Amino acid sequence: MKDSDTDGLLGAHSRRTFLKSLGTVAATAATAQVQSVAAELEKINAEKIVGPGAVPVILNVNGKKLTLQLEPRVTLLDALRNYSSFTGAKEGCDRASCGACTVMMDDMPIYSCQKLAIEAQGHEITTVEGLADSGKLSPVQQAFFEKDALMCGYCTPGFVMSVTALLKKNPHPTADDVKHACAGNLCRCGTQPRVLAAALQAAGVAANGTTKTEVISHA
């Protein structure tokens, strides 16, 4: 991977552009004049142009600091799966339409495929690998396990994240709340009814649905 070559020089027509060309400069406090320059420099540093080549991107994933070299166009999903080893979030569509890539950014579920890694900096990213506590499944994971709310498992990390995020925000959801929270997660194997049951179980809500199964002996 090419090392970062953060050449952001445009033209030298304005004072701002000239100051930008000084690169990263620490602000120092002295006279008011210097302070206004420092403030200006701080602002310019904050507006520093990076890329298009790879630049350092620091991500906080499951409480751990990840320092990666990424082009600005790399998505958070790509960063997790291909530039580090967090393969729990899956790529199902890469177009924000299936939910297999769902992670939590702070407490919000987002599609990591449609979030630039560079923009995930400064946030707490939680993936499915960050939920279990020393090998013990989280209540949501445990409920999925008990209710058989998974089959091939490919959509499962996404659903688990959506349900986990929902219960954090609303510990006592209705069935409609669960459906609203999980509308952005697709499944092809057909786990939807059991995902709903698992979410309600994890919330400690008695499942009101009439879904039932019965075994009849042929004899």
Added chain:
Amino acid sequence: MNAFQYATAQSAESARELAGARGMYIAGGNDLLGLLKDYLVPAPDILVNIKTLPGMNQIQRGDKTWAIGALVTVAEVEDDPDIQETFPGLHEAAAEIASQQIRNVATVGGNLAQHSRCWYFRQRDTVCLKKGGDLCYALNSDNRYHSLFTGNTCISPVVSSLATMFAALDATAVVLRNGQETRMSMNDLYHAAWENPLAHNSLNAGDLVTRVEIPVARGRSTYMQVSDKHTFDWALVSCAAAADVDGGKLSSPRVALGSISPVPHQVEAANAFLDGRTLDDATAAAAADMILAGAKPLEHNGYKMPLAHALIRRALSKLVA
């Protein structure tokens, strides 16, 4: 996606300067990254993060006017209890948008500015009229999701749920253009798309939507849509309505339709007709007829006529209920 530089703007002026001639702003990024992944727009050389611009991410309540910052997310609009009380239709519109994951990052400004969802526009290998090609494919081929009204040869409809509701609320988008604030009604905001096949809306490169101002004028509002699926599916037709209601009588009513025209579709004559009337089935039907007058159903989208008619009647009934 092609490679791009990236910078975070601290002010609207530097955002514009950083973007320069070939850059683009990135807010939520849902629409933008989708466009870039399929190479649907000329590749920007820089993406300028505008999420840090000051003064744009608040919902400001007022006695006469509310202002919703363009950086307020759709989820924040949906979850705001005061919006639910004062502009219930806006809450309903926000709740219908996409999925929770998208609503969490999608911004009000981005929802308004989003590009066409026409599947020929979105298809990387059909160079349609809107992409500078010679042909509106939809007009001559599969137009099931397309407009009933158009002012030009592109039949891609506006799909922004918020725009449809803002139209019925008589809201104004405040756009920073060349350093000056420009006020645009929803009609103004999409008028360019009505006229010009190349346009998705009336925003020029470098324009920045800063906020949407909503008059506290109509006590009731509602939004509804029908899609093929029950959730996470673009509306086939959407309908927003707002009015003051007193004992079944409408005043200052406005009805707008989405997904059937490049502009949120409103008919002044229909609004005027409804003003002062007590709503009953016949009145609602007559208004719907007026709103749909002049529609040109195509080979595959004629179903939008009865669908729109039903939504208009239901939205009006819901207003007075």
Added chain:
Amino acid sequence: MPSWPSNTKYIGAETQRIDAPQKLTGQARYSSDIQAPGWLYGMILRSNLPAAKIGGINLDKARQIPGIKAAIALGDGERTVHFYGEELAAVAGTTKQACLDALRAIEVDATPLPFVVNETDAKKDDSAQVWQGSPNFSQPSTREKGDVDSAFPKCAAVIEGFYTTPVQIHNPMETHGNTVSWTDDGLTCWASTQGIGGVRDSFAGALQLDQSKVRVITEYMGGGFGAKFNAGVEGILAARLSREAKAPVRLMLTRFDQALAVGNRPSSFQKIKMGALADGTLHAFEMDNYGTAGFAAGGATGGGGSGVELPMPYLYRVPNSRVTQTVVAVNAGSARAFRAPSNPPASYGMESAMDDLAVKLGVDPVEFRLKNDPSPIRQREYAIGVEKFGWKDKYQKPGTSPGIVKIGVGCAGAAWPAGGGSRGTQAEAKIFPDGSVELRLGVQDIGTGTRTVIAVVAAETLGLTPEQITVRVGDTNFPWGPGSGGSTTCPSVSPAVFDVCNNALQQLQTLSGMADVRGDNWSAACKKLGVTPLNVHGQWQPGLSESHACGVQFAEVAVDTETGLVTLKKVVAVHDCGLIIDKLTLESQINGGVIMGMGYALYEERVMDNLSGVVLNPNFETYKLPGIADVPDIDVVLINMPERGVIGIGEPATVPTAAAIGNAVANALGVRVSSLPITPAKVLAALGKVPPAVTT
């Protein structure tokens, strides 16, 4: 002849999926998760024209993109492309971004050719030809029985209908693809596949390698539904890229690719005429059907069904019938087996015609089926379903449901002739002196719960708990097992596991000198092994599995007659599959089949554009799958038939769903939407509410 035990603790009960924790915590590694040392990203360039002559493909600029380590063009010199999305070239590089840039730097000299993407157009005399010099459709095949022409006049009621089903895309959540490492030592492939053996053989054949030098591993895979057998063009390309780059290559398809090039369910256009005698027995059946299986079937290729030809008149025996079918080629990707090939469209056409004829006769649709369905198992299933569903209370004459939102009910039956076990299935058991047990089978768990089934049978036989059984599958280094298709995996592995465990018991009894080594005696018996684990072999035995499952499903819908929106409110699915091994995973299979049938009925279709020849919906935005808010309550009734042995369920569960839903909508409206998917647009059209196009 071996037989299943009758008083069982685990067989027939509920056991949670033993690989659930790995999947739930993100530890499960799918082929798209494999990060082999030094691995490269692979990507394919596809034709953006539906038909073209390719003069040459220039990779020079692509090779210069920083990070690109290999590039391959398919075919030498001139070739002809027959569908939008056909593979042209591939690259491998250190990042996804490098590959994206490299694809855009490949220069293709392409001359567009005439094309046709619509089945009905393709049948016309003046249509563009998919294969130069050949008509697009195969010679129609006709099957006749009795004398249908003199039978119709004798019928008390005759209906005619035209029932159509679209091309359906498999769209598993994990796309097709592999991570392949091809070195001098051999080839290792982590494949997203339903058949590791088939993948091994296709690599060996295509690359001229010894089968013994090819290893395929599929620990986890994200669904296939019939589309993932063999290495595929993408697998062979990944291998060749790996060889050139001297590094492992992970080449996964994009969601876009899935709609174009890796299989689909053929369409059907079924013109049916059917008549019954006054006593309600079917007497005459005539069908004219055509459909497409893509560019490779029909016309010049001489037909070759590919799933286009339907087994009609499906479940029912009609004394006089004539069925004429033809396969139509269009410039689109080829069909592949898709969960119960041919059966869902056959069910849809036949069961729609059954309901239409029942209505014309003025008889209850269930009664009409009971009169004509020869299967005693389905007869029983209808009786159970009628009860559970509340059919007698719910059924109203078509279109008589009051109000704007009309309720309707419908039903349909299924027959799945396969589902038996594969004779060659082998199993290996390793019994350790500390009592731990490992089972190894060269099958794969495609999401159905195969691992768990293995653990359940082993636990039952050995007198242990499923948690005590370590199950390893998905490696061609393990004893041979069949690919997962035809609903045959459970009936293949269960007898093989039963056999190997019984062999283990016998050998352990001998070695330990203990008469019964199961359960509480297990630990002591194993200790007597000393330091040497016991390696036991076993294989599938006859008498423990069978083929042929039935099933009937009932559906209730609410249809908004002003907006056209269809809401599926309830499904009751009554199924048999012989001996139930794990009730929990079995129910999930049935849920899955129903939901897939729901998608087929209400949302799914591959849309081709007549003007440009592209696929218009190569994504999840406009190729629509049922979401959690769309899916109704699904009640499942299982008929346990231990005397029949193990039979598979995957396919029968999806056969009748769309037909039942279609019938329910017709019952609600009093008029039929006879084309899937049943969208609001089609409902409104059927109700006569859609104005004609304005052409000015």
